[in-house]
Amino acid sequence: MIAGGWFGAMEFARVVFYGRLGRQALAMFALEPQRWRGARVLDCPGGPGSLSALLRAEGLDVTAVDPLYALNEAELERRALSDLEAAMAQLAGDPAIRPDFDLAACRQEHLEALETFLADRRAHPERYVAASLPALPFTDRSFDLVLCGHLLFSYAPCSAGGLMREPGLDLAWHRRALAELLRLSRRAVRIYPAHTMERQARRHPYAEALLAELPAGWQGRFAATAYDQGHDGLTDVLDLEHTSA
Numbered sequence: 001m002i003a004g005g006w007f008g009a010m011e012f013a014r015v016v017f018y019g020r021l022g023r024q025a026l027a028m029f030a031l032e033p034q035r036w037r038g039a040r041v042l043d044c045p046g047g048p049g050s051l052s053a054l055l056r057a058e059g060l061d062v063t064a065v066d067p068l069y070a071l072n073e074a075e076l077e078r079r080a081l082s083d084l085e086a087a088m089a090q091l092a093g094d095p096a097i098r099p100d101f102d103l104a105a106c107r108q109e110h111l112e113a114l115e116t117f118l119a120d121r122r123a124h125p126e127r128y129v130a131a132s133l134p135a136l137p138f139t140d141r142s143f144d145l146v147l148c149g150h151l152l153f154s155y156a157p158c159s160a161g162g163l164m165r166e167p168g169l170d171l172a173w174h175r176r177a178l179a180e181l182l183r184l185s186r187r188a189v190r191i192y193p194a195h196t197m198e199r200q201a202r203r204h205p206y207a208e209a210l211l212a213e214l215p216a217g218w219q220g221r222f223a224a225t226a227y228d229q230g231h232d233g234l235t236d237v238l239d240l241e242h243t244s245a
């Protein structure tokens with residue numbers, strides 16, 4: 001299992017600018033990059049993570065999107081470091097974290113991801129686009145594969161199994177955001193996590209609802225991943241495919 005997340009009795013007032021290592025994101029999305037060489041990939045939100053750098057090195061044509069990419073490098077670094085400390089403080093007090101989970105190593109991995117992200121953005125600034133769901137500045141079917149980590153479902157209100165203080169991102173927002181992700185993809189959309197952030201994780205009710213009402217031309221399933229969030233519960237991804245893919 002690949003370490004590097006959080007789980008349990010945590011609560012945030014806003015979405016945190018928190019990024020993971022590329023290899024951790026591959027585990028989250030159950031993604032084998034060699035099967036997608038040459039594909040056009042959207043990572044939204046990219047956060048301060050190193051998934052884009054890894055996929056580019058593997059020969060994928062990747063664009064990352066995040067509203068905070070409007071900031072300059074010094075501002076991005078400051079924001080990432082302060083959000084990392086806030087997340088670490090919550091993790092340290094989270095009773096659902098396994099006793100063997102190495103918080104110091106986890107913090108170090110986030111710092112490594114941030115450093116790689118900043119260097120990759122410096123080298124490929126045009127591939128880091130400032131924009132927000134549920135409205136992204138790309139034409140229909142611009143990408144083969146659309147990845148979305150730790151935004152949908154994670155930042156639903158706490159009362160609906162998410163991490164966000166009320167009102168959080170409600171079901172109506174999720175419907176608009178998913179419609180936008182599907183609009184942009186020719187083949188596949190993967191969303192992680194598809195489970196709640198409660199101590200006893202269950203399939204996220206918004207994910208169940210969205211899967212049940214997929215538009216014509218799309219099919220989907222929940223799939224277990226090898227990603228380790230530091231707890232013993234579900235680590236599922238919602239894997240959606242165009243029926244013609």
Ligand SMILES: C[S@@+](CC[C@H](N)C(=O)[O-])C[C@H]1O[C@@H](n2cnc3c(N)ncnc32)[C@H](O)[C@@H]1O
Pocket residue numbers: 015016017018019020044045046047048049065066067068131132133134148149150151
């Ligand atoms: C917890 S980070 C996740 C980053 C990365 N995908 C991962 O899984 O590690 C959530 C990100 O969502 C971004 N965000 C917040 N609101 C957003 C929106 N409406 N559309 C797209 N991204 C958003 C934040 O700036 C933040 O970088």
